Amino acid sequence: MIKNLTKNLACFAVAISGATAVGAQTTLRIQNHLGQSSPYGVAIQQFVEDVATMSDGTLQIEMFYSSSVVPTTETFDAVKNGILDCDMTNGGYQVGKNAAFQFVADTMGGYETPIQLLSWVYQGGGKEAINELYGDYGMTFVGSHVGGQESLNSSRPLTGVADLENFKFRSPPGMESDIFASLGAKPVVMDFTEIITALESGIIDGADASTLATNLSIGIYDVAKHTTYPGFHSMSQDHLACRTSVWNSLSDQHKRIIEVAERSLALEVMMSTLIQNGEAQRKLPEMGVTAYDWSAEDRASFRNAAQAAWQEWGAKSPEAAELVQSHVDFLQRIGLLD
Known part of the structure; x- marks a missing residue:
């Protein structure tokens, strides 16, 4: 009888511990830099x-x-220091730590x-x-999402490379500033959230x-x-x-759920961007906005400047060189580079 009671108590303990493990709730604090009602924000929700x-x-x-x-720009460090658990902004904001972060975020002129x-x-x-790069900073890269090619915005015409001369515009930190500066522009690095105010006040010509x-x-096209x-310039x-430490503390099940949800987010962002860009394009004329599709020659000029910058930035650190080579190998593999 005592033997059976002991056995039953043991089974009960296992059942209780299992229920506790399943029922326990984990909460991750994540920051992103986009508005909740923006196209990306809706997908993130x-x-x-x-x-x-x-x-x-x-x-x-x-x-x-x-x-x-x-x-x-401080999100990555806030995660490292325990203020947040995960960062859903952009690796490009960390180029001050290592030039390699540029090639996590945007190769500029690479992929179409x-x-x-x-x-x-x-x-x-x-x-x-x-x-390999993120591990040096106590961080784990889980995945990424991207909608498509971005659009430059300006308070004056942007018909081609010639219009970049003395074009003072908001640029994210990193290689982009070097590329545009080589083409005559005057990039100004500032936070994403400061763009509208800077445009309205005339601090910058575009963004x-x-x-x-x-x-x-x-609201950029209101200004x-x-x-x-x-x-053509950035994706x-x-x-x-x-x-x-947070990632490793998660169960394998929770890790897989986040990875699958991130891939689903990536697909959602691609599809919604395709549709919403088309819808946005139709609204621009009634807002008095002119869109410019750069010529093949102007696009080639930008691409040449971008690829020259790859090599310069790749020389800044061993990690940057490794990521540049990884991109080059893959671009050749899929036929985008000779």
Whole structure:
């Protein structure tokens, strides 16, 4: 009898411990730099809901939009230091730490479509190469998402390379500033959230912000009446990166849920950007906005300047050189480079 009682108590203890493990809730604090109602913001909210649903509520995301906890550029360090758990901004903001972060975010003039770039990340060795870099900072790269080519915006015409002369515009930190400066522009590095105010006050003539649809949603075309479309200069991918200690503390199930939700986010962002860019394009004429599709010659001039910058930036650190070579190898593999 005592033997049976002991056995039953042991089984009860296992059942209780299992229920506790399943029922326990984990919450991740994540910051992104986009508005909740923006095209990307809507897709990110779906990511939050997907994680909760797939985990049956055991994994929750507390998402902070519009860099509401710390400035965008400080998100990565806020995660490292325990203020946040994960960063859903952009690796390009960390180029001051290592030039290699540039080639996590945007090769500039490299890939033509988002699916090509994501193919490098998930099937071309990109994720592994990125994690060699992130690991040095106590961070784990989980995945990335990108909508498509971005559009330059301006308060004056941007018909081609010649119009870049003395063009004072907001640029993200990194290689982009060097490329545009080599073509005569005057890039000004500032936070994404400062763009509208800087345009309204005339501090800048234009801005590299995001895709056509996102630019429209955040009010850029209320101020800047000239834009490039289709885009050609930048296709910057945002990342999901978590503090490694936090990531390693998650169950395999929760890790897989986040990875799958991130891939779903990437697909959602691509599809919605395609549709919303088309819808945005139709609205521009009634707003008095002129769109410029650069010629093949002007695009080639930019691409040549960009590829020259790859080599210069690749020489800045061993990690940068490795990522540049990874991109070059993959671009050759899919036929985009000779």
